[in-house]
Amino acid sequence: xxxxxxxxxxxxPRISANNLRHTACTNMARQxxxxxxxxxxxxxxxxxVTMDVYNHIAGR
Numbered sequence: 001x002x003x004x005x006x007x008x009x010x011x012x013p014r015i016s017a018n019n020l021r022h023t024a025c026t027n028m029a030r031q032x033x034x035x036x037x038x039x040x041x042x043x044x045x046x047x048x049v050t051m052d053v054y055n056h057i058a059g060r
Contacts (some may be wrong), residue, residue, distance in 0.1 A: 029057045
């Protein structure tokens with residue numbers, strides 16, 4: 001019988017689908033994608049919603 005090896009548990013960071021969605025849109029905005037295209041991709045009814053959510057990118 002093989003000897004059991006004791007391994008340390010390594011937990012992965014908690015990542016939600018929303019985190020991935022936000023990160024993807026943030027990266028697209030940083031690359032200069034048109035706000036209307038981002039609005040469509042994110043499913044926002046109005047571009048001002050998209051601008052409010054991703055406004056932090058404008059300062060970089």
